[in-house]
Amino acid sequence: MVQAYILIQTEVGSASRVAEQIRDIAGVTQADDVTGPYDVIVQGQAESVDQLGQMVVAKVQAVPGITRTLTCPVVHLS
Numbered sequence: 001m002v003q004a005y006i007l008i009q010t011e012v013g014s015a016s017r018v019a020e021q022i023r024d025i026a027g028v029t030q031a032d033d034v035t036g037p038y039d040v041i042v043q044g045q046a047e048s049v050d051q052l053g054q055m056v057v058a059k060v061q062a063v064p065g066i067t068r069t070l071t072c073p074v075v076h077l078s
Contacts, residue, residue, distance in 0.1 A: 001045055002052050003074040006060060008040040014065035015039035025059045027052075038070075049073070 010018045015033040019040045022031040030043040042060065046052035056071050 001047065002049050003043070003045045004052055005072045005074070006042040006044055006056060007038040007070040007072065008042065008060075008066055009037075009068040010039040011065045011067060018063055018065045021063050022060060025055065027055045028060075 008018065008022075019031045019033045019042075022028055022040065022042055025044075027044050027046050028042055029045060031040060032042075033040050044052065044055060044060075046055055052071070052073070056069060060066070061069055
């Protein structure tokens, strides 16, 4: 299982709507609107890096109002 944080910038005033729509995407475990340089932070998971990439590109980035994403895969350094 591959897990990642997806940091999202949105159009002004659309963060809450974007987070709400992203919560319905398969593989998304949490989506919260936040303050700071990013507007929404998403936790997601998939069976492989390829499936994670497909989720981000085909589903997350397709949500209206998103201007930029940054995907940060989780690593376990122990």
